[in-house]
Amino acid sequence: MSSNSSDVPSSQLALLLTSAGWELLNSVDPSSAGTNEAAFQLNLSLRKAGHPAELATAVVQQSQLRFKARTKFGPFADSMVFTQAGLEQATRLNIAGLHAQRYTRAGIKKVADLGCGIGADSLALASAEIDVTAVELDETTAAATTLNLMPWTNARVVNADATSFDLTGFDGVWLDPARRTTDTSGTSRIFDPEAFSPPLSFVENLADRGLAVGVKMGPGLPHDAIPANCEVQWVSVNGDVTEAALWFGKLARPGIRRAALVISEHGATEITSSLDFDPDAALRGDVPVGPISEYLYEPDGAVIRAGLIDELLKITGGHLLDPHIAYFGTDAFVQTPLAKAYKVVEVRPYHVKNLRAWVKAEKIGVLDIKKRGMDVTPEELRKVLLAGSGKSSKKKATLVLTRIGDQRVAIQVEPVA
Template sequence: MSDAPQDQIAQLLSEEGWQLLASLGPYREDQSFTLNASLRKQGHSPALVSAVLTQSRLRTKAEAKFGEFARQMLFTQAGLEQATRLNVAARHAQRFAQAGIRHVADLGCGLGADSMALASLDIAVTAVEVDETTAACATINLIPFPHATVVHSDATSVALGDADGVWLDPARRTTSTSGTKRIWDPEAFSPPLSFVESLAASGLAVGVKMGPGMPHDSIPAGCEAQWVSVGGDVTEVTLWFNAVARPGIRRAALLLGPQGAAELTSAEDFGGGPVAPVGPVEGYIYEPDGAVIRAGLVADLAVQLGGHLVDEHIAYICAPDAVDTPFARAYKVLEVMPYSVKGLKAWVKENGIGVLDIKKRGTSVTPEELRKQLLPAGKGSAKKAGQKTATLVLTRIGDDRVAVSVEPV
């Protein structure tokens, strides 16, 4: 029997496999051994049982990205790791719809998340995928959408026909027998960034999803770069060209959370924009969302908050007042101390602290190791009844390391 993804997907596409998969409830690791034995006892082959249980596990894991749609979809492990969350894919699709794009070529469609979002807005989609197994999954996932067609082909050589928009989610991982490994060089992506730029140069409306750690100097001129954070987790930077790029916006941080969406933007190129003052740790300290940091908008946020940086190279902002902002977490400054393990240990003991949350920027201290050093044996970050809690922010101001006792707002 083979556990290769293509063999497992082939098993699922049989009538027996599809019906068996549909009969299963949410995957539970603690029941998998018993379920495996039970399904084999019913006469199902070991290969089919393995394929069904693997897919059931992936579907359950995929609910975080796809919600209830995951229950009818097919996944591969590598495809799920890179797949766009459905609420983010909807934002991508809205860009094309608002620009009046009628036909999008989704080059490197993966499992089809962005194609699903585009097709749901009645945009015609040609979903192109070079990997045969992934293309088979995308075909199943796009069955409910008559405007979507899956093509098994190389994204760099397929004819675009009458497509007036292109969406790309280049493969940024390599897959081997030991798992998947991330690629960092944009020219090693599949397709490479230079191919994306050539499409944009032809005048097509182009959007491309890249990893959020993409260096600013790798981002092409003439596009809008939008970092996206979902629930505080920075998931991507999207580069928008031509009709889908917004006039007057070079970089942006889009935050999606339970309270809705919020966005901070700048017309200035990277390295431009306001220069925030630098001042002492006082009043309230703000920890910007990762998308704000990645987009180089920390100084813009400091100005918006009426605050200052504690160090020009570190993404902590201080302001005299508590300001309600979606772009940062706020903490009230209680005490500023020099960083010293001995001094902090005495401070913990003197204040009877049993639970300690440690945040840090600009210092090599490992919070987990420091917590072990500061707290009495047997205590940690898990709160127990009656224990006093505290939060420490560790950072650097110039050459000096400091520890700031704070209270979350």
């Protein structure tokens, strides 16, 4: 991730990088700062033990970041240094490993990680025995990355502007442009690819020079912003769409324009297409549309973002319920890791009063609401429907709210394990 400014003061990091600071930081279990209350108590205990207030605060804040980072880096997090913005955008370690595999398979030997952030992808590239130079503009972040990459002799960090770094001798480039801004109220997302740092046009220029280029973009990347000469792969991890990676040159797989990679605890499944995104295929009748069937499916977010519903329907033999909406149905159950399956129990018109009466009559106390194509806030509707239904009840139900043509419906379903 390219950084314009760090959210961790350089003075604070300097304290942690002293021998006393580093020893104290590594003596603290990040779990002891896992909640705000725990972090407050840890700060007090460190100060009572005689440690300076500034050092205690630095250790506590870094321990909090290490604890949060465990979801992305596992046990490696406990020996790394983070910034808040860097951690938020950092690639999960298993996904960074997949990125590195692209370069290995393409025979790329020397990679520049332009705007490396805290170094997650550089770490993976170095682990794959690729010579990697991590370039980071922000001095504090570059210092943190230097520490994170210390175990690898084939990795180095350069504190420089990614857009002016000399790429002579490099055959590959990786970029994770900054897509957030940081201010006193925290961090916020940027959605315009030309407002990223560096912008998407800079990435395209690198690819035009003949370099093997990979770039991590946000999953909400507009389809019309995707360059014509690349492969784009959306990735989801346990239902969370984490990125849209663009691959140019040797890193792009022949015959693949769009891909969705779905990763869960059960493994990884990918679906691909050689064609450009076609948002009007269903409206033209190129994609099957039919009535509500015995089973209803909600495609994984990566499949939806990649516009690969039509390919998924070919695999499952399913049909859309409405040409504008991603839900689809089948008459017989089809097992697929690319969509969540539900058994249809009953279909009702969407009327809040009638749904509330149904919840009360059935003594439902736990209600899961999913929706597509309707201007409804599930959390607010849930409160309305459960009001007066007997909150002690543990009976569960699931509603899928959607629109079929001009009709709004509430479909009672049961999740299929």
